[in-house]
Each structure stands twice: as structure tokens, then as C-alpha cells.
Amino acid sequence: MIKVRDIAKSYGEKKVVDDVSLSIEKGKITSLIGPNGAGKSTVISMVTRLLDKDSGEVLIEGDNIFTQPNNALAKRISILKQTNHLELKITVRELVSFGRYPYSKGRLKDEDHRIIDEAIEYMELGELEDRYIDELSGGQRQRAYIAMTIVQDTEYIFLDEPLNNLDMKHSVQIMQILRRLVREKGKTIIIVIHDINFASCYSDNIIALKNGRVAVSGTKHEVIKKNILEEIYEMEINIQCIFGHNICIYFDDQAGDVTEDDAQEYAQTVAHEQLRA
Amino acid sequence: MIGKLFRLDVLIVLLLLLSVLSMFVGVVELHPRDIFSLSEDQQSILLNSRLPRTVSIIIAGASLAVCGLIMQQLTRNKFVSPTTAGTMDWAQLGILIGLVFFPGVSMLGRLAFASILAVAGTLLFMQIINRIKFKDIIFVPLIGLMLGGVVSSISTFIALRTNMLQAISGWMHGSFSTLVAGKYEILYISIPLFILALLYANQFTVAGMGEDFSKNLGLNYQKVLYIGLFITAVITALVVVSVGMLPFLGLIVPNVVSVFRGDHLRSTIFLTAVLGAVFVMICDVIGRVVIYPYEISVGLTIAIIGGFVFLFLIFRRAGANA
Numbered sequence: 097m098i099k100v101r102d103i104a105k106s107y108g109e110k111k112v113v114d115d116v117s118l119s120i121e122k123g124k125i126t127s128l129i130g131p132n133g134a135g136k137s138t139v140i141s142m143v144t145r146l147l148d149k150d151s152g153e154v155l156i157e158g159d160n161i162f163t164q165p166n167n168a169l170a171k172r173i174s175i176l177k178q179t180n181h182l183e184l185k186i187t188v189r190e191l192v193s194f195g196r197y198p199y200s201k202g203r204l205k206d207e208d209h210r211i212i213d214e215a216i217e218y219m220e221l222g223e224l225e226d227r228y229i230d231e232l233s234g235g236q237r238q239r240a241y242i243a244m245t246i247v248q249d250t251e252y253i254f255l256d257e258p259l260n261n262l263d264m265k266h267s268v269q270i271m272q273i274l275r276r277l278v279r280e281k282g283k284t285i286i287i288v289i290h291d292i293n294f295a296s297c298y299s300d301n302i303i304a305l306k307n308g309r310v311a312v313s314g315t316k317h318e319v320i321k322k323n324i325l326e327e328i329y330e331m332e333i334n335i336q337c338i339f340g341h342n343i344c345i346y347f348d349d350q351a352g353d354v355t356e357d358d359a360q361e362y363a364q365t366v367a368h369e370q371l372r373a
Numbered sequence: 374m375i376g377k378l379f380r381l382d383v384l385i386v387l388l389l390l391l392s393v394l395s396m397f398v399g400v401v402e403l404h405p406r407d408i409f410s411l412s413e414d415q416q417s418i419l420l421n422s423r424l425p426r427t428v429s430i431i432i433a434g435a436s437l438a439v440c441g442l443i444m445q446q447l448t449r450n451k452f453v454s455p456t457t458a459g460t461m462d463w464a465q466l467g468i469l470i471g472l473v474f475f476p477g478v479s480m481l482g483r484l485a486f487a488s489i490l491a492v493a494g495t496l497l498f499m500q501i502i503n504r505i506k507f508k509d510i511i512f513v514p515l516i517g518l519m520l521g522g523v524v525s526s527i528s529t530f531i532a533l534r535t536n537m538l539q540a541i542s543g544w545m546h547g548s549f550s551t552l553v554a555g556k557y558e559i560l561y562i563s564i565p566l567f568i569l570a571l572l573y574a575n576q577f578t579v580a581g582m583g584e585d586f587s588k589n590l591g592l593n594y595q596k597v598l599y600i601g602l603f604i605t606a607v608i609t610a611l612v613v614v615s616v617g618m619l620p621f622l623g624l625i626v627p628n629v630v631s632v633f634r635g636d637h638l639r640s641t642i643f644l645t646a647v648l649g650a651v652f653v654m655i656c657d658v659i660g661r662v663v664i665y666p667y668e669i670s671v672g673l674t675i676a677i678i679g680g681f682v683f684l685f686l687i688f689r690r691a692g693a694n695a
Contacts, residue, residue, distance in 0.1 A: 184446075187635060194586075
């Protein structure tokens, strides 16, 4: 379990993160949601010691993260930030191998190669392993990065907006992979995510931030509620249960208005298509 | 075609052939077939001039190319090199300061001055590019070139005031013609630095992926960055002190290697070193024969040939993107 107590961060006068406390349950997917500028990425950067905090503490199984040796910590938590590294020509296999760095310092042993092979297999990257990462599609590249964290073999995996720039198919694919990692390898995953429906369908727990503070935190059923989300996002949000998932419908009502003409036109099109078939 | 031939063994054979050629090209005629019946004069030329020259070319070419490679990796910018970061100009200013304040300072003394200013100048460059928000791939080396230009004009000013203009023009255009036995040995210092760079090759590659990426893997990013900059600055100072400026070598060679072999230092560092030596060797031999029996300085031939290679690279990349 990771416990975060009263961490804060200011840039100049502006408090970006204001005494945030939260806890991350083991073996679960926890989503961090909230409007732009809520401080999600700053929180995740401080919890993973990429960014120095002004105050507060982060405990991983009771150990203070900021007093742990960097290398020991690299075997317990991994963080993928949203950078694509397109300026360097690195092959998929080389990228995945970086994940062994905390263990091998770059001098890979047979054991390391075996673990790398397994991760490449697990992420179905076999055919791509010798391709350069700048030649891959967004979804393939994201899979390569996840393979790297598998190789890093940490209990906790943090992902900062892993679905950025991915289409629906690849977003679903990545979320299914994350669920599989929790189910089959017992990982604990924390993601920053914008799409509340993805958060609702694929995570166990949700923490919502607003203006640098925790607005609400709990299981997804506790957080995905009309009054809670409307207050966080300051817009009208309706929630429908579809196939057992709570789906948020948040388009403004203008777009939802269907005129009489539209309906007729649609009916005609359907009739035509049925005739043709 | 070129890609297939672009292998370490092929390049090493090429380097050996060129080295033999370099040993037998010069004003005093020597033929490989006479190797066992050399006169005393010829022996002396071979051992005291040709051999030191050939060894210097290999060491300087290889280590400067590797410097460029490490700098490009650490700054994550393909256009940063000892020339475009201004490191060479700082080294030159260092030598000049050494000469002005301690006339008759030894070669090692000059190296010390050149190294100190080269390290300081490179650190300053890194500080500046860390501060600017607009990290355009072209903008960063332009800052380095401008900084180098300012430093270089300070050197010229000091040289004018102290009647040293003649002396610094020697370092402006690198040349191997003065590197005879007794003067070239200082270049051997770059061998332990090169070995240090090899030991850190994996760390440099990880650091090249960025600070957050490095921290995530438990790498001490700042330390690796400083070690890399120290190695490159000292090697650059070493080459400037002994050979003089070899412009754009550290820019062209690593970029050619990157096109064919990617950017993992483990697989490119030796290739870069050997290709750097081959490239300088070709340029030096051409410089020696083109207006025989006189010589064109190698700095000039490198600039000309390197310019064409660089244009080829740019157009090739543009073609690939189109």
C-alpha cells in the first residue's frame, strides 16, 4: 500500500497541489481523474519522486520514498510519463531492455534476456522487436513502453495519461492489458486518465482531484455519481447503467435534440439499406 | 548497399588500408616495397613523422567523433557537437589565456587551461539550454554557435592586444603536419577517457532518454550528465591543443552512423570511433596530395568533404519524409 500524507507543491504564488492525502490499494487499478489543471500529473510525479515536494510524505509499505536509495526504489515503483522519445532511434527490444537497468546496470545476463523475451511475448511485440520506436503506431509504442515496465518488474506501475492520442480500439486494448497485469501478475496500477467512462469501466478505485485538492476518493461505484461528477466538472452529467457499466453522458442537450426531419430521414435510410440487402 | 557494408569489420579493414597509405604519402618518397631496405633518413621519417601522424589521426578522429556522439545523446539533439556547442572556442580561449599569463607554458599546462575553460563553457551552454523554454532542434545549436562566436571574438581581441594572432591562427585550422615524435604523445591521454566513455555507454543511452525516464530506472541523471560533459570537454580540449580545430567532425560522423545503426550507444560507439578515424584519415591524405608537395590543412578538407556529406544526409532525410 502506498500512503500519501499532505503533499503540497507551489509554483511561485500558485499552489498547484494543496495538502493532498490519499492511499493506493494493492492489486487494484486506481484512476486519477479531474479537470485540466487539477494537479493530477503533479501529484503522480511527486508520488513517484520525479518531482520534489514542498511538504508532506509518501510511504510505500511504510518506507519513506524520499529517503530510499534511487536504485532500490526503481525495483518497487515504475512510472511512464507521456513522452514519445522520437528524437532517438531505439529499437523496441532496446527500449524494453532498459527496464532491466535497475538490476543489470546495462550489462544484461541470460536471466535478463529471458525476462525481456517473455515480456515481448506477453505484449505480442515479437514481430516488431527490431523496429525503431519512431516507426511504430501510437498503440504499438504504448505496448512497448508497458513491456518495459513489465521487465522492470515493479509492484506498482504509474501511467500518466496512457491513452493520449490513441483511438478507441487501442485505448480498449491498453486498458485490457492493464487489467490482465493486475489479474495475472498481481500488479498495482495507478493511471491518470481523462476519459471518465474508461475510468468507470476499467478501474477499481477512483480518486478525483480538483484545484489541487482531493475532491472525492473511493470505489468506482462511490465516485461515478451524478451529483459528485457534476460538481467536479461543473457541467451536466447523466449516468446510465449499460451492460453493468456506469456510463456518463455529458454532451450538452442541444446536440442530443433530434428533429422530426432527422428522424424521418434516418428511417428512410435504414429502409433503403434493408431493401438493398 | 552502403548499409550492408556499414559494419565494424569492414571499417576496420578500411582504416588499416588507409593507415598504410598514410604512412607512405608525403614529400619524402617512401615505397612499401622498400620497407626492408630503408635508409637511415627514411627510417627516421617513418618513425618520427609518418607513424606519429597516422596514430594522431586515428586517436583524434575517433575520440572527437565519440565526443560528438555523447553530446548528441546527452542533449537529445542531433545537431549538438564540440563545434556547435562552442566547446572548441572555449578550449582555444583557454590556450590563449595560458600563453598570455604564463609565456612558455608546457603542452600539459596549455591542456589544463584549455580543459578548464572547455568544461566551464560546456556547463554554461547546458545551463542556457536548460533555461530556455523553446527547445527547437535548430535553435539549440544556434545558441551554441553564437556563444562560440562571442568567445572566439574575445580570443581574437586578446590575441590582437598581445600580438598572439599568429599563434592562435595555428589552432584555427587543425593540422597534423606538426605532430612529430615528442609532440603527439599527449593525445594518448584521450585513450583512458575513451575507455571511461565506454564504461558509461549504457548510462549515457539511458540519460539520453530524458531526466524522468532516467530517474524511473534509478539512474543518477545529474552525475551521468556531468561525467559525459567532462569527458567530451577534456577530449575536445586535448584535440584543440595538439591538432587544432577539426570543425563539424563530431557532428557528421555520429549522424552518419545513426542513419544506419540507430542510437543505442552500445552498438554505435565503436562504429563511430572507427568511422571518425577513417574520415579524418581520408581528409588528411587528400590534403597531402591535392597540391603536392604542399599541404592543405586537414581542417579545410574536413569542412569541404564534411559539408557535402552533411548536405547528403539532410536531403536523404528530407527524401525519406516526403
